[in-house]
Amino acid sequence: MPKKTFFNLPKEKRERITNAALAIFNEKGYDHTSINDIVRAAEIPRGSFYQYFESKFDVFFLLVKEAQKKKLEYLGPLLEKRKDEPFFDILMDAFSLALQYLRDYPEYALLGRHMYHAGAEEVLRMVERLDEEGVKNPLYFLKRDQEKGHIRDDIDIRVLARMIYALLGPELLDAFHRGASDEELYHLAKNHIDILKQGAAT
Amino acid sequence: MPKKTFFNLPKEKRERITNAALAIFNEKGYDHTSINDIVRAAEIPRGSFYQYFESKFDVFFLLVKEAQKKKLEYLGPLLEKRKDEPFFDILMDAFSLALQYLRDYPEYALLGRHMYHAGAEEVLRMVERLDEEGVKNPLYFLKRDQEKGHIRDDIDIRVLARMIYALLGPELLDAFHRGASDEELYHLAKNHIDILKQGAAT
Amino acid sequence: MPKKTFFNLPKEKRERITNAALAIFNEKGYDHTSINDIVRAAEIPRGSFYQYFESKFDVFFLLVKEAQKKKLEYLGPLLEKRKDEPFFDILMDAFSLALQYLRDYPEYALLGRHMYHAGAEEVLRMVERLDEEGVKNPLYFLKRDQEKGHIRDDIDIRVLARMIYALLGPELLDAFHRGASDEELYHLAKNHIDILKQGAAT
């Protein structure tokens, strides 16, 4: 967690710093960004960094949290409004919103990718935790659907949840990063969901 | 590619070096392994490293190639022998062999994981290329199966191929690394394959 | 000397600060204690420190003075009451009281040790001055004793005074710090004094 000092800063300066950090992380990736890089980009003195943050990870984590919060602003309302429908029925719209989020905040998309491709211990641990949490949501809906009989009884929904999470998370991020068009992305999603739902066999 | 001097080395020394490099990469991860670490572990003089290799990546790539070759020794015969059966029918056995490979060469399992979690540009590029190639094999079989009518016509088999690749590759690696038991891993595979084949919906 | 603002502080706060400083000096030693450490321990704002004190040494010196004053409360009365006896006759009791002082205020014992093992110029100078002063007291008594004929005429009492001071000061501190038992300490003192008085030769 950033130190109190950081949150005491005027909002403007705080944003200048986070924006600079975001830019530099996206340019170099987590592992290859040095604190020096950050202070240079944010135009703050070296010493100030340590007055604001505990470590490089501290800043990174802050950014990831912000990205998450923003993503929830897109997906949250949908999940709330259509919480009673079978999960498969809202999946496509969820994907659509997730994509919209990435289009609106491409810098967070890049950050997410860097997060998934960082080598540092602390980031690996964070990702593990994030993934675990990220699976919970689909899992919640799937459990209900299985009880309602929409999902086969002999399926372990945890496995299914992971497959769905992969689509909405890393898979989408990767494809987005490869520069796929909306059309291609929707194609990917449609097929992915279709397979999960109906299976690929004839 | 390692330089010719490396391949001129007596096999014994060559292996001492690769084994040491493998050990140190697995201990520290790609990004946090320095050339210093490698020469120290391999007990070769500092200068020799540059006479054998172009860079750190050069060694890493060599190891990944060896891991790949070894993996093929497990999976190749199966794919050859049962090349005429529907792909879904041999998937479970393929998973089983992939798992056996990991159990026999856990150091390669770890290396694979480190490969997927490295931050360095050059490794990211390599992974991208490896993934692309890795998808080709299932794709080949799936294409044939689709033509034979075993796979729905309206499915984009490239999407399906990626989903299969994910199971046999990163997904398996992660679960293995989390310390999952054989039982758990088979459970994961069975469900994963079942969903891909029949779908999860009732 | 601490600034006047420090002495204007409510006694309670003043003590909170000195106690915190004492604790942190004892934990880290003079040289390795930073002003940062002190303000953190004392929970006072960074800027306040400079309103109270001139420097790190300023606080340290204050503590040493307090320790000295406290020590005098133990030894003073004895020296006063038995000021007419030969010094050798009260030495053992002086040692005993000095030891009692250390047992009662072990934090000052530790401080003393840190004082003797600091590398900073300013502390070295202080120690030199303190030692000089510390020798004066025994010297006063020894001079009188020599005049009275209790001490050999051909002895330079300044040398003897230093040897006595060493016992009651650094030597005691060191042994105390090594965790010597009362028994061991008394044994040390008895022998030390005996030698100074009668000599070790047969």
Added chain:
Amino acid sequence: MPKKTFFNLPKEKRERITNAALAIFNEKGYDHTSINDIVRAAEIPRGSFYQYFESKFDVFFLLVKEAQKKKLEYLGPLLEKRKDEPFFDILMDAFSLALQYLRDYPEYALLGRHMYHAGAEEVLRMVERLDEEGVKNPLYFLKRDQEKGHIRDDIDIRVLARMIYALLGPELLDAFHRGASDEELYHLAKNHIDILKQGAAT
């Protein structure tokens, strides 16, 4: 211990480095000498330092060892030649030689003083060990003397040994450093020894 690299250096360069380190330690004291100071004084690149030494202490220890060895060259022969005489009889000559050593190598005298006044943990531990060892020699002689009846039976010779060690070591160093003349130093020694032998009381 310095690394092999250091001992592979041409003697000339090795000495340039140790001499520079000795000079800078003597100028600033152990605690306040930075590795930067050393490399600047020795005119070696920053990186080289770490190729030669493990740490600042590594260099310091090397110097202390050299000083010790040199001291032994002065005292060793005496202790050997007159090993059968009562220890008190050779003490004055030992002091004389120790003094000669300091006069010949004043830079080691200063180093010794800095050693006794360093605050760093690692130096404190070293000093403790050195003191312990340093007491062993007199102890050996005193034990023999006590058995022969030259020393009172009721004296703990360990205490006496420490008192003698103090004279030849820290006490001498301090007085030397205060700039005492030969005359004053001999006076100090004569009195010190006299007291230890015959006692100060009439």
Added chain:
DNA sequence: AATGAATGAGGATTCATTCAT
């Protein structure tokens, strides 16, 4: 008087690579 953010110099250490032997 109280506060705590600002600052950049300076600390230790590691690094990849070159080069002379």
Added chain:
DNA sequence: GATGAATGAATCCTCATTCAT
């Protein structure tokens, strides 16, 4: 081809002190 010393830029982090509020 083998060796390992040389190098200095770059890493992270702490520091004492000032100053505006």
